[in-house]
Structure formats: C-alpha cells, structure tokens
Amino acid sequence: MALYVVPDKRGCGVADRLTASAVEWAGEHGYDRIQLYVTATNVHARHFYARSGFQPIQEIWCRHIAALPVDPPSDDVCETAQQSGELLIGPHEHLLADRQTS
Template identity: 40%
Template sequence: MNAPQVREMTLAGCDRVAEIRVGGRQWAYRGLMPQAHLDAMSPSEDAERHRTRFRQARPGVLNLVAEQEGETVGWLCHGPCRDGEVPPRSAELYALYVDPVRSGAGVGQALLGESIRRCSAAGHARMYLWVLRDNARARRFYERSGFRADGVEEPYEVAGVAVPEVRYVRELTG
C-alpha cells in the first residue's frame, strides 16, 4: 500500500471525514466512554456540524486529510490554542482520527507530521493537545511523536461518566 498523502480538506470532504470521526471515536473510545453514547453518534449529524464549522473558517484553523489509493482515510484539525494559560505562539491539535481499518498503517503519523511541519513553519513554538487520561493507545502514539504530558488534567464528562483528559505538549522548531 502506498504511503498516505496529506492535503488540506475541502468542504466536499465533510461527509467522509464525519464517517472517519464517528468510526474513529466508536473504535478508540470503546470501554472508555458509555457505549450508549458511542452507539448514538451519527455520521450525518457530525457531517452537518463539521460543514458549519468549516464554512465559518476561523483564522488559523487548518483541516488536513490523508488519502491512500484515492480514498480519504484520516483527518486532523489544528489551530490557535484555546487554553489561555499557555505561553504565546502555541498551537493546539484539536483532533486526529484515522479510519479504524487503517490504524497502525502510518496514516496518523503522516497527518501529525504535516501538522507539526505547518505549525513550525507558521512560527509556533509549541503544540498542545488534550487526550483522554485512560486512552493508553493514543497516549503512546503521541509520546512516540515527541509529546509529553505536562501535568495538567481537566475533568470531562460524557453521559454522566467522568472521562478526564490530560494535556500534552511538544516543543516545535522553527
């Protein structure tokens, strides 16, 4: 299989990205979030929300997709850091999802690598992200990519169940 190719997402990609986001969440968060919540996720509703956000085109927010063999197989979004407590010149990785059947095939690495490259080129000194504390697979992925937990944890709740998040950071080079 060819290496994933990363490009900027277009509005036309919202439906496929929603399938990846919902499928990725249902796969990655199984056992970490209430199953009824995961089962209730709707790709069509997610696509509509994503189209709305995409059309709003917030400054500095970038949606990237990864393609293999002509099919979109992953999605990533980064932009300005939403946490006011971080140093200036910081970016935030908002989300990264890969089609579960492509997990472990380098899709996430290709997306994250391009995101880091673009954030560095834009003059960001560091990149932050939030990950579910108990999502060991995702935490290992980010740690292999040079991110480290910085000791900040936030409460997060889904359908009445606590699923705390931890913050990770990676220093970037210009």
C-alpha cells in the same frame, strides 16, 4: 490538534504522516508548540503521542457530583428575605401564588 484515524486505516502510518505534517506546518507558521488533549483512558493515543515526541505537561482532574434535591425554603423565610431587599435566586412561585390570590 485533533487527530482521528478510522479503525481500518490504523497501523498504516496515516497518523504518523498527519502528525508530521501538522508539526511542519506549525513550525513554518511561527508556532513554537502544539498542544493536544487526550483522555487518561485512551492508552493507544497516549502511547502514539509519546512516540511522536509529545510529552504530558499537566493533568486535569475531575470529580462528578450528583445533583442533590433541594427543598425550597419556607414561605416565611422567603418573605422576610424579600422584604429586606435580598435577592432571591431561583423560582419562588409560592410567593407569587400568594400575591395573586390576595
């Protein structure tokens, strides 16, 4: 379920009516639950959903990792890997350039 009420209509019961309608519709169509996702920082939505009978059942944790620059392996390492039949992942233009000039 996704729910958004424009700021100038908040506090008028619109979200309550939309949520009640969604719960009613789901029940009439044989669903046994409604799941939704809300960010940990959206305190207003979390309070609204709790007040509406929803309860948290899990948490999703995230850690962002900055991409680190990776130096390509040396030509001799790639050449040895290629000769032994290993799969080289990623661009290895330095090998192609050597072959095109020879």
